[in-house]
Amino acid sequence: MIVMISAQGVKASPADSFVDSIGVNTHWGDPHPYFPQYDNLKIKLAESGIRYVRDGANVVTYNRSADLYNSLGIKTLMISGGKKPGPPPQPLDPTQIDVQLNYIKTQALAATVAIESSNEYDLEHPPNTSWVPAIRDYSILLYTKVKNDSVLKNIPVIGPSLTSPDAYEAVGNSDSFMDYANVHIYQWSYCPGFSGWDNNGSHSINWYLNELVPIQTPSGKPVQSTEAGHHNYLPNGGVSEEADGKYTARTLAEFYRRGIYRTYKYELADGGQAGQEGVFGLLHYNITEKPSFRAVKNLITILTDKGSNFETDTFNYILNGSMDNVRQILFQKRDGDFYLMIWVEIPSWNVTAKFDLYPPPQQLVLTLQDTKKITNATLYAFDNNADVNIINLNINNNQVFFNATDKISIIKLSNRTSSILDGIYRLTPKNALHLSLDATLGQSYYRDDPNQQWIIKQIDNEFYRLINRATGDIFGGSAWKFERLSNDFYRITSKHVQGQWKIDWIAPSFDK
Secondary structure (H helix, E strand, C coil), rough: CCEEEEEEEEEEEEHHHCCCCCCEEEECCCCCCHHHHHHHHHHHHHHHHHCCCECCCCHHHHHHHHHHHHHHHCCCEHHHHHCCCCCCCCCCCCCCCCCHHHHHHCCCCCCEEEEEEEEEEHHHCCCCHHHHHHHHHHHHHHHHHHHHCCCCCCCCCCCCCCCCCCHHHCCCCCHCCCCCCEEEEECCCCCCCCCCCCCCCCHHHHHHHHHHHHHHHCCCCCCCEEEECCCHHHHHCCCCHHHHHHHHHHHHHHHHHHCEEEEECCHHHHHHHHCCCHCCCCCCCCCCCCCCHHHHHHHHHHHHCCCCCCCCEEEEEEEEEECCEEEEEEEEEEECCEEEEEEEECEEECCCCCCEEECCEEEEEEECCCCCCEEEEEEECCCCCEEEEEECCCEEEEEEEEEEECCEEEEEEEECCCCCCCCEEEECCCCCCCCCCCCCCEEEEECCHHHHHHHEECCCCEEEEEECCCCCEEEEEEEEEEEEEECCCEEEEECEEEEEEEEEEEEEEECC
């Protein structure tokens, strides 16, 4: 269906607010098969750019969270809910609250982003017990102790996570003992924006936000989804790793679009155990990447924009073409550039026959209707493997033509002469396409050597640093200007050297 959406005076969201909405679950402290892999997982966390993890409040987590914060700036959502000793399931033990809060104060205060009440206690309580008053009493006591503590009082408290409508109804209004509502949004083999499979829309986003959340917070407190995501166990509601990569990116985007404050993907790495519980990870058990990991890493790389709060601008545009199921979010960075995120919210996986779907692209036209002169439009298009293709889009008569797909696409709109994403590149001179710039050899055949890989890091509106990946040296000791030419090469200019080079994006850049 060909329709037109006029977006007059759209107020952009800060690009970094999307990055800040992303978290991931870990298992540092329980007997989990990937527990010994901490050092390798820490490296991948640094590479991903994820800023928040969620884990149980215990001695190992306190130590890990302090290390992650001190070395990478990553903060931890601490799950309370200490149980009495013995084989599980055991009842909640309110006497452990003081112990946990003391550890947080003394060992992980700066590293703690929030404290959460017990995890899914409606499933994990001993049988034939009065679990409802137990979780309510525990949550009230936890909230009271946090807010009455002069050191902890400013740390948000997230309500208890529950797993069914009956459990939400039983526990009821929790406004008085939480700062954020809590939902675990699992949609199994369905796409993030599916409408549900019964008259109530069960397991759709609407169902969680319109049916369950108001029970927990009648006053309408903000929501966090402390668990969400898909798994790769096909016999029981799983999807392929390829579809998972598409759905992970779209889950984060769709949840953000629907106002969920932060979404914690479940989980960082596969556990290795049999069945669905072993294959929820962004990473395989051996710490190799899945498409879902690359999807998160690339989203963060494109949109990250740390800094102080700033007032975003409005932007006028018209989007028309084949608009069925098209979703969009407008972002802006502190340098003034706009980023329009677009995707088509349709299935990428056949739920019944269990195979990947490849819906045709939908052609769209972006018409720029703004006094702000846009001179560059750069498309960052995610592919089926969650890698990113960077394409310079032509602007003709203030119109940009492109395809929307079931993968995330982001169009960067800038009025600057250069439009390069911070990242790792190889540089190939126009007059010698068989060679690459080499820190040690000058120019050499490309051999995937860090000496031939260059971190391009933006300094201001015009200039970039060109840093060698192997040595850390700044090329030429200077700032460089990159001007895209009509032949898809760049003119690279500094005080000393200029020429035309081909720029090939290798991978996102990340700072430890």
